[in-house]
Amino acid sequence: MNDIAVIFQTEFMRRIRSRPYIIGTLFGAFGLAVIAILPGILAASLGANTKTIVLSAPPALLAPAATLLRKHYDVVALEVAPPAHPTLAYLDAHGKASALVEIGRTPRGLHVTLFARDAGAVRDALGEDLVPLNVALATKLAQRRIDQLLVVPVETKSLDAKFASGAGAETAKGIALAMVTILYLAIILNAQNILASVAEEKTSRIAELLVATVRPSTLLAGKILATAASGIVQIAVWIGAAYVAAPLIAAQNTDPSSLATGASTGNDALFSVLNSIGPSVIAAFAAFFTIGFLQFALMYASAGALISRTEDMGSVVAPLVIPVVAGFLVAQIAVVAPNATNVIVLSMIPLVSPFVMFARIAVATIPLWQVVLSVALNLAAIVVIAVFAGKLYRVGLLTYGRPPKLTQVWAVLRS
């Protein structure tokens, strides 16, 4: 087994057995599941209290109004003659209803009076739901005709061959934003892990023993590969958590009757999302994760080699965070305007482009030459960064004392 493989194996095992990694992975997975499920649970519990109403209306309007309101409300009682001054006790007596909805007629149309525990929570869809009845009373048109008139069909024909419909493009934007976020987290977290690992070897003074045995470049390569692999395992666990959570997510977004088949529905939902991403986007994600991770891992590793005390970590990291955050922010603009001139230019600039070019690929059809040029520039940048970062790493690993000044760093880079 060659040295890189030995270092890779040891570093990988050391990392995945470390307490912070295990805690981070489990909490990440748990957090992801909670984030996915929590809104549904909250909405469900909120809905139970806010959508139960008692409906009061003149006899002729009671049935059609109830039909319309049942779209969004659970109508627990129909009243022709409600009390003049309803109280909370009245609502409690009607299944702890949230509100009494009293519908009347005026010369200008329907008028609704709402007696509610929390008016804001109930009124959202009320007026909108009653519009067809209001129109029917005013125009005498048939209900079906009114329903047709209230909906204007819009057909979108995308000029970009990537998506057949506007809905597809919108879905892609949402997915692209999510993937850019994962890309950002995967790159910055793993690059910081490299920094911490190098700093540990430097501050524990084991670095000298290691570079007396293997070349610094071999040591660095083994560490970077191990960190990348452990990062991929972590992402896989998180995706696994999403896979498990998916049935629950799907279940809360469907009617209760589908709960029995919730598992398959959830998995189908996940597969449906994955299918909508497409192989080219997945390939682009893998490629730009690799490119971005290598660029930042090399820079973070050299930064880690420059410090002698873990307390100095923050000061050397600060400048390196800027391009990552810049790339992440520009990528969000790229999702909305993938072919804006500034975005195109930034998708060519190394350090930023792994985020920006990936975002563009995820939402639009990018000319092949732009993708090839971006990848070529990034690969060239990796070579340049590797040369300079390698120098800093080699020199920094055996240099102790105060963190070097910029002039000293520059002198090493020029050497």
Place this chain on the structure above:
Amino acid sequence: MLVLDRVRRSFGSVPAVRDISLTVARGSTFGLLGPNGAGKTTTMRMILGILLPDAGTVTWNGAPIDDGVRRRFGYLPEERGLYGKMLVRAQIVYFGRLHGLEENDAGRRADRWIERLELGAYAKRPCSELSKGNQQKVQVACAALHDPEFIILDEPFSGLDPVNAEMLLGVLRELQARGATLVLSSHQMWQIEHLCDAFCIIAAGEVRAAGTLDELRAAWPTRTIELEPASAALAAVMAAEPGAVARAGSHGTLAYDVPAATPLPPLVRRLVAAGDVSRFERREPSLNDIYLHATGDRG
């Protein structure tokens, strides 16, 4: 055989090693001595290829030291370092594998070294839980696990209690017996004097003295004469001796540095003729004397 030929290394404008040349015979034990900041660690790092010399060459058995050669070397640096959370045995095995051993072989050897260094109770504990002395023993195992043909030990005795120092001395004797070439750096002269076949004393990045102890002594300009009793008659004889310089002797003893070439029989006859002589001793310079003289600190 290790040969350094006019090796030079600077850090920025500060010269750390200036044209050092030395030869370490295969299978010998070599003492590299010098005060702090003399350039010892830089020299060792250049031998191991951690640092590249600005000028000059370093060869092992006539060939430059490449990755394959370095794999057969061992190193115990002055600044001790271990992965704090890694278990003792795993750490030793890891370094064995980095030196080219298969995992199973490294494991078997690690077990032997753990037993040899009496680390059995700590084998499955993280290194950070060990005392400084035990951590140092782990590092010795890391450096020697792969049976290196050449091993550098920078201050191997520092931090060890007398029992563990004796144990390390035994380990070094075993390595010598196996034919390994050793380069030692230590400030504990009494240990290194008995362990090494040859020495190189450097100061300010330069070689100040080199050779076997006999060669170093032969080049020493004076010898110390100690006399008892500390009588005025004997002191008068020594005062008349050409080149004799009085030294501070212990209570009841006279001590003088005399030129190395001073013939002793006539001097002894003159002393006996002058008065009673209960003790006459010609003392060879110790390694410590030579070291202090060579590094410019004559005490």
